[in-house]
Amino acid sequence: MSSVVTTTAIRGRFLDIQNTVAQARDIHDQVRYVEDGLLLIQQGKIRWFGSWVEGQAQLTKNQPVEHYPNQLIVPGFIDTHIHFPQTEMVGAYGEQLLEWLNTYTFPTEIKFKDKSYADQIAHFFVNELLKNGTTTALVFCTIHPQSVDALFEAAERHQMRLIAGKVMMDRHAPEALMDTAESAYNDSKALIEKWHGKGRNLYAITPRFAPTSTPEQLACAGQLKTEYPDVYVHTHLSENKNEIAWVKDLFPEQKGYLDVYHHYGLTGQKSVFAHCVHLEEHEWDCMHATESAIAFCPTSNLFLGSGLFPLQKTWEKNVKVGLGTDIGAGTSFCQLQTLNEAYKVQQLQGDKLSAFESLYHATLGGAKALDLEDKLGNFNVGKEADFVVLNLHATALQKLRQERAKNIEDALFALFTMGDDRNIQATYIYGNKAYEQSN
Structure with missing residues (x-):
């Protein structure tokens, strides 16, 4: 006896970008706006998408339809760089990158040795993502394997697609936060076997950044990538000028910062x-x-005084780029707020960031950066049904x-420009409503 496959039907105003593009000027040609549309979902994936007039024939008799007549429905936001253990230390005062790590970050991350504590923050973290319309994220955990377990367990409750990994760090950090080249390899290998490809979970090999890993540990990270070519690599690069100078002192045999990672196959x-x-x-x-990708983190770069990211250069050089909140140096979980700051970063450099390019970076461009554009980023049939329902009138000023x-x-x-978490009316993960704003 075959089980009945249920269909979820969503009606409303839809906006997405149909295909990835090579240049910003091409995005406008790929914008798809359906004033009165219908999205049909089966088993977590998009079965049909188009206008309500055309789609009614697809509905079965008495099919319930979730209708959002006054809202705007867009693909789920994709965060390409965020630290879940730093959730509790957003807005830590007064330091730039290296001092900020020692003063605030490392003491906070030591707490995640305790699995019950990691569970508590992971639960809060996933709920904050959903509340802000983020449906997929690439996430730093801590050096503790149990921090990875906590995060993936929290994400699994919603069938949420997260990419995450255990931090590898065997020097220039507090003793309580250091592993070894061997233990980092063994722990990461065990976590890859446990989590990568289980449900919607994906694993990322995660050296914190070149200064906190010995050459031996980076070689182990490269070995893992060779053994598991389907897993991700997630780290930091050229955030701060003092950091860059430090890398050049630590790795004088390499031409530059990126060459360190490239040398070790990362x-x-x-x-x-x-x-x-x-x-x-170079x-x-x-x-x-x-074909490596960049996570552009405007609120973090401004908060730590790191500098202005040259977004236009990614188009000139045809380099993949996604948007990152970088909690907790970043100051908001919300991609709307992140795009507000991204626009200003470009203005300060004499460049523009259009609304449609912003939408692209937060959705399909982010999916491309994470090598997931075949699964996420728009409403194309066959893709996973992650999307956000936006209330454009969340405040009196916005309504005006x-x-x-x-x-x-x-x-x-x-x-x-004006939006925040108050604009997120509902967040759907794999076709199911995972968050709804309470009135």
């Missing part, structure tokens, strides 16, 4: 490097040649502004 199609604020020309070329919007692009830009 660049590639599933490698994501956070920040990249101060890349040299490093941009290496990023392109290896939206009533005067000239078109959908203007409305979207106002949302990205």
Whole structure:
């Protein structure tokens, strides 16, 4: 006896980007706006998408339809760089990167040796992602394997697609936060076997950054990547000028910061490097040649005074880029707030960031950066049904502004400029409503 496959039907205004693009100017041609649309979902995936008029024939008799007539439905937001253990230390005062790590980050991460504590923060963290419309994230844990277990267990309750990994760190850190090259290899290997590809969970080999790993540990990270070519690599790169100088002192035999990772086999199609604020020309070329990706983290770069990321350069060099909140140096879980700051970072460099390009980076572009554009990022049939229902009138000021919007692009830009978690009416994960704002 075959089980009945249930269909979920969502009606409303839909907006997405249909295909990944090579240049920002091409995004406008790929924008798909359906004023009155229908999304049909079966077993977590999109079965049909189009206009309500065309789609009614697809509905069975008495099919319930969730209708959002006044909202805007977009693909789920994708966060390409965030630290779940730093959730509790957002807004830590007064330091730049290296001092900030020693003063705030390391003491906080020591707490995650306790699995029950890690469980508590992981539960809070996943709920904050959902509350902010983030449906997929690439996440740093701590050096403790149990921190990875805690996060994936919390994500599994919602069938949420997360990529995460145990931090590898065997020098220049408190003793309580250091592993060894051998233990990092063994722990990471066990976690890959346990979690990678289980449900929607994916694993990332995670050296914190080059200064906190010995050459031996980076070699072990490269060995893991060779043994498990399908897993990700997630680390930091060229965030701060003092950090870059430190790397050059520690690795004088390499041409530059990125060359350290490249030497140990850590660049590639599933490698994501956070920040990249101060890349040299040859490093941009290496990023392109290896199909590595960048996580652009504007609120963090501004908060720590790291610098202004040259987003236009990613288009010039054809380098994949996604958007990262970088909690807790970043100051908001919300991609709307992150895009607000991203726009300002570009303005300070004499560049523009359009509403549609912003949407691209937060959705399909982020999926491309994570090598998941075949699964996520828009409403194409066959993709996983992760999406967000947005209330554009969350405040009196937003309502006033939206009533005067000239078109959908203007409305979207106002949302990205003024929006926050109050605009997230509902978040759907794998076709199921995982969060709904209470009135």
